Amino acid sequence: MWPERELVMFDLPSYLRGKQVWVNCGIGQVLTDMTYSGRLADAMRYAVTAGGKRIRPILCAASAEAVGNADESAVLTTACALELIHTYSLIHDDLPAMDDDALRRGKPTCHIAFDEATAILAGDALLTLAFQALSTFKTPSGTPAEKWLWVIRNIAEAVGAKGMVEGQMRDVASEGGTLTFEELESIHRLKTGALISASVTSGAALAQASPSQMACLKTYAQNIGMAFQVVDDILNVEGDKTVMGKAVGTDQARSKNTYPSRIGMAASKEKAKTLIGNALQALSGFDTRAEALRAIASYIIERKK
Amino acid sequence: MWPERELVMFDLPSYLRGKQVWVNCGIGQVLTDMTYSGRLADAMRYAVTAGGKRIRPILCAASAEAVGNADESAVLTTACALELIHTYSLIHDDLPAMDDDALRRGKPTCHIAFDEATAILAGDALLTLAFQALSTFKTPSGTPAEKWLWVIRNIAEAVGAKGMVEGQMRDVASEGGTLTFEELESIHRLKTGALISASVTSGAALAQASPSQMACLKTYAQNIGMAFQVVDDILNVEGDKTVMGKAVGTDQARSKNTYPSRIGMAASKEKAKTLIGNALQALSGFDTRAEALRAIASYIIERKK
Numbered sequence: 001m002w003p004e005r006e007l008v009m010f011d012l013p014s015y016l017r018g019k020q021v022w023v024n025c026g027i028g029q030v031l032t033d034m035t036y037s038g039r040l041a042d043a044m045r046y047a048v049t050a051g052g053k054r055i056r057p058i059l060c061a062a063s064a065e066a067v068g069n070a071d072e073s074a075v076l077t078t079a080c081a082l083e084l085i086h087t088y089s090l091i092h093d094d095l096p097a098m099d100d101d102a103l104r105r106g107k108p109t110c111h112i113a114f115d116e117a118t119a120i121l122a123g124d125a126l127l128t129l130a131f132q133a134l135s136t137f138k139t140p141s142g143t144p145a146e147k148w149l150w151v152i153r154n155i156a157e158a159v160g161a162k163g164m165v166e167g168q169m170r171d172v173a174s175e176g177g178t179l180t181f182e183e184l185e186s187i188h189r190l191k192t193g194a195l196i197s198a199s200v201t202s203g204a205a206l207a208q209a210s211p212s213q214m215a216c217l218k219t220y221a222q223n224i225g226m227a228f229q230v231v232d233d234i235l236n237v238e239g240d241k242t243v244m245g246k247a248v249g250t251d252q253a254r255s256k257n258t259y260p261s262r263i264g265m266a267a268s269k270e271k272a273k274t275l276i277g278n279a280l281q282a283l284s285g286f287d288t289r290a291e292a293l294r295a296i297a298s299y300i301i302e303r304k305k
Numbered sequence: 306m307w308p309e310r311e312l313v314m315f316d317l318p319s320y321l322r323g324k325q326v327w328v329n330c331g332i333g334q335v336l337t338d339m340t341y342s343g344r345l346a347d348a349m350r351y352a353v354t355a356g357g358k359r360i361r362p363i364l365c366a367a368s369a370e371a372v373g374n375a376d377e378s379a380v381l382t383t384a385c386a387l388e389l390i391h392t393y394s395l396i397h398d399d400l401p402a403m404d405d406d407a408l409r410r411g412k413p414t415c416h417i418a419f420d421e422a423t424a425i426l427a428g429d430a431l432l433t434l435a436f437q438a439l440s441t442f443k444t445p446s447g448t449p450a451e452k453w454l455w456v457i458r459n460i461a462e463a464v465g466a467k468g469m470v471e472g473q474m475r476d477v478a479s480e481g482g483t484l485t486f487e488e489l490e491s492i493h494r495l496k497t498g499a500l501i502s503a504s505v506t507s508g509a510a511l512a513q514a515s516p517s518q519m520a521c522l523k524t525y526a527q528n529i530g531m532a533f534q535v536v537d538d539i540l541n542v543e544g545d546k547t548v549m550g551k552a553v554g555t556d557q558a559r560s561k562n563t564y565p566s567r568i569g570m571a572a573s574k575e576k577a578k579t580l581i582g583n584a585l586q587a588l589s590g591f592d593t594r595a596e597a598l599r600a601i602a603s604y605i606i607e608r609k610k
Contacts, residue, residue, distance in 0.1 A: 036467055040466055095425065117402045117474075120403070124429075125470040127429065127432060127433065132458060132462055135458035145451045145453070148450070150440075160339070161430040162339065162340060165433065169343070169344060
């Protein structure tokens, strides 16, 4: 099934551009409404407008579209919250005490452009802002309060002490040491996979997905989440620094545990392909409204940055 | 009215001890349920069990009791969330990039006991855990989903970019410089006052407070919040390091803007007294069920740590 993907006519670049504008407008509005002007707001805005791909918000929207029937403004609020959380995690990951990165998306990282205290606080404020946005949505709307609570819980679980933060903790702790393949997979599942899953499932929940649709979308998300990380590792070895806007070869320099370092480059590429195949298989019960999700899966493996 | 407070028989130490046990049990349960074992969970538990006074959870509970009719387990969940957020803020405030404190509540701060990366992540995870706990509460219960959304929003607003984090940002930025009295007050209102207000108003909301009760309790909270900070500043000059479990004289050493440094010690003490008087006045319409809130107001000004 998977090699046939090339035949489908879906203009993904145009879709992605449209959604990026959509989520950027939403984020701009949230930042204007919910921050004072000043250094903290400047740092938050700097980090959040540094040119990310907006993959998580777009997955949220595409998942809602695949199911149908979502209230678009509810999806936008959730999409923005997901990107705010992703941005907070990048700011904190880049700090000197963690990955100590000076460059992100081709620009100085937040603690370089501002300072460390400001970067820590901007991250804290973005995380908080996400939950504020998710709880501020006006009822009455198409989306009942119970659904919002579900979305908040779904996202909080994904990014907390049994999700993204735990993944980052294990990642930092493992630097320089050697992990088993299972430990490496669990780090990726927690650090990257959990939020990608939450993005897809939150969008699906807002669109009133049935339990079986939800299960399929979860499988899709878990597979592309893992593929995303495998490709990230591959690009850190083979990628072009200019295209990527960040340093390459850094994983090896830090003796990080990556797919290429654990199973070799050829097996890593094979694994990415299998995962994307699984993801597409999970969508087989969906109609053409899932075309964006399908195209995104293919994009993940073909991306250069 | 305020000097007569001494005549009321209310065993505050016993009340506080009981509530501390109550909230500590709740926090222990949340940590057990919502974290893996390991270094991250250890750091979270270390910070949260370091012997805080649990003032915010207790205010939440006392406020709910003053109004009456709250579902106790809903109040407990909220009380725990407030303390988790307070603890996260202390961990991040103590970091080398911020206040650089090595001692907190008589014990090494989190980044000293563990390391900086772990401390940053433990703070992040505690903040996230608070929102997870608030959104995990099982419906059906006495507390409808709309009310939970209100509480989440109320707390998120208080601790984010227009609340606590902004206050910390302004506080860090002001070090070494001189603030106007208004700027100093705004820092305290944001950094300490906002979360204390949210503690009181969240408890009141869970107990179905009327708009006029809510307004009175907000006034109470704003006054004790400000008094709390004034007394903190006073204790940093006159307090006993052994009793307080942390260094004193640190504000002056860092040329921090404090009430004593701006308006002098005598005027600071007078101000604390006036604020507590205002707080008690705001409770005049409440019956004996508000006795705990009244006693806490008096305790704030009399505390030695």
